[in-house]
Amino acid sequence: MTGTTGAHAPPDPTTGAGTAIRAEGLRKRFRGHEALRGLDLRVRTGTVHGLLGPNGSGKTTTVRVLTGLLRADAGRALVCGHDVAREPERVRARIALTGQYAAVDETLSGRQNLVMFGRLAKLGPRRARRRAEELLEEYELTDAAHRSAGTWSGGMRRRLDLAVSLVRVPEVLFLDEPTTGLDPRSRNRMWNAVRNLVAAGTTVLLTTQYLEEADRLAHRITVLDGGRVVAEGTPEQVKAVSGGDRLEVVVRDTGDLVGAVRLLARLGDGEPRVDREARRVDVEVRDRVTALSVALRELEGTGVRVEDIGTRRPGLDEAFLRLTGRPPASGAATGATDTPGTTANGGAGR
Numbered sequence: 001m002t003g004t005t006g007a008h009a010p011p012d013p014t015t016g017a018g019t020a021i022r023a024e025g026l027r028k029r030f031r032g033h034e035a036l037r038g039l040d041l042r043v044r045t046g047t048v049h050g051l052l053g054p055n056g057s058g059k060t061t062t063v064r065v066l067t068g069l070l071r072a073d074a075g076r077a078l079v080c081g082h083d084v085a086r087e088p089e090r091v092r093a094r095i096a097l098t099g100q101y102a103a104v105d106e107t108l109s110g111r112q113n114l115v116m117f118g119r120l121a122k123l124g125p126r127r128a129r130r131r132a133e134e135l136l137e138e139y140e141l142t143d144a145a146h147r148s149a150g151t152w153s154g155g156m157r158r159r160l161d162l163a164v165s166l167v168r169v170p171e172v173l174f175l176d177e178p179t180t181g182l183d184p185r186s187r188n189r190m191w192n193a194v195r196n197l198v199a200a201g202t203t204v205l206l207t208t209q210y211l212e213e214a215d216r217l218a219h220r221i222t223v224l225d226g227g228r229v230v231a232e233g234t235p236e237q238v239k240a241v242s243g244g245d246r247l248e249v250v251v252r253d254t255g256d257l258v259g260a261v262r263l264l265a266r267l268g269d270g271e272p273r274v275d276r277e278a279r280r281v282d283v284e285v286r287d288r289v290t291a292l293s294v295a296l297r298e299l300e301g302t303g304v305r306v307e308d309i310g311t312r313r314p315g316l317d318e319a320f321l322r323l324t325g326r327p328p329a330s331g332a333a334t335g336a337t338d339t340p341g342t343t344a345n346g347g348a349g350r
């Protein structure tokens with residue numbers, strides 16, 4: 001449990017200073033399988049919080065508990081200052097959820113869907129129409145607004161899902177893998193939409209399997225594995241679990257590996273890692289510029305034939321692998337980032 005509150009968080013008598021979501025010790029069991037095993041979470045008001053984890057780690061279960069769709073077996077959750085189990089209506093009035101699977105009616109047009117959701121949210125007919133037009137405009141859906149939603153592309157559908165959940169601007173928006181399967185362009189649009197919402201004051205809890213997404217959008221990240229928290233902090237803090245910068249050498253032939261390992265063992269902090277197939281050795285180093293120049297100098301005399309050499313910062317993918325023992329999901333945006341990057345400044349740089 002995180003007991004401390006930020007010194008400059010705005011005071012909020014209902015939730016504790018600047019806390020939009022607080023969960024303590026959440027447990028949930030599905031027929032013998034423990035999906036949540038004592039999960040703690042704190043999301044600060046006005047931020048994007050990334051809930052990151054491999055498939056089956058409990059992200060959706062967490063979201064369902066926090067939005068009142070599912071009752072936890074144990075633990076407690078406050079959303080906007082209200083207990084989710086005891087005051088579900090108060091919570092529901094303040095939040096919105098955009099799920100992986102949409103509630104949109106495919107036979108209706110985009111515009112009709114938005115008006116319908118506006119009416120469901122108790123807007124009057126004129127206000128519902130006006131809000132629909134605003135949202136169509138905002139999410140670049142006006143051109144297709146008259147077509148039935150069933151004919152829309154995946155990216156447009158996701159934007160419509162988001163738009164229907166925003167007919168009333170929520171205090172907290174839950175986004176469950178909003179960009180899974182989207183192409184990079186649609187993903188970028190979704191990211192911009194999230195940024196705009198947060199700029200306007202909404203708190204966003206976003207689940208994702210994409211590290212780049214968490215890295216770009218989230219102020220803080222909670223990494224889940226097996227239904228419990230394995231890391232929490234800013235993206236930079238989470239990355240730090242994978243240690244410092246790394247010096248990498250790719251040799252021409254596997255026969256050159258021995259010499260390279262010997263040198264890196266001497267220059268680096270800790271044991272070098274060897275990937276025989278990629279003919280690559282890497283090791284954590286304290287100062288990458290010094291390490292690189294010393295390595296270049298010393299390699300001259302060893303006869304080790306070097307194909308490539310460089311340093312890189314470990315990224316979230318490395319942290320994820322270290323924390324969960326599994327490589328992150330690959331997607332359109334994260335795609336080939338973990339191919340042997342051997343040039344200086346590879347990895348997480350952008």
Ligand SMILES: Nc1ncnc2c1ncn2[C@@H]1O[C@H](COP(=O)(O)OP(=O)(O)O)[C@@H](O)[C@H]1O
Nearest residue numbers: 030033035053054055056057058059060061062
């Ligand atoms: N309704 C359910 N019945 C049985 N098992 C479930 C149910 N919902 C989720 N689970 C299981 O709980 C675990 C966590 O699932 P979930 O929260 O959907 O993970 P994530 O969203 O991180 O992929 C998984 O092992 C999943 O199979």
Ligand SMILES: [Mg+2]
Nearest residue numbers: 059060061177
């Ligand atoms: Mg899920």
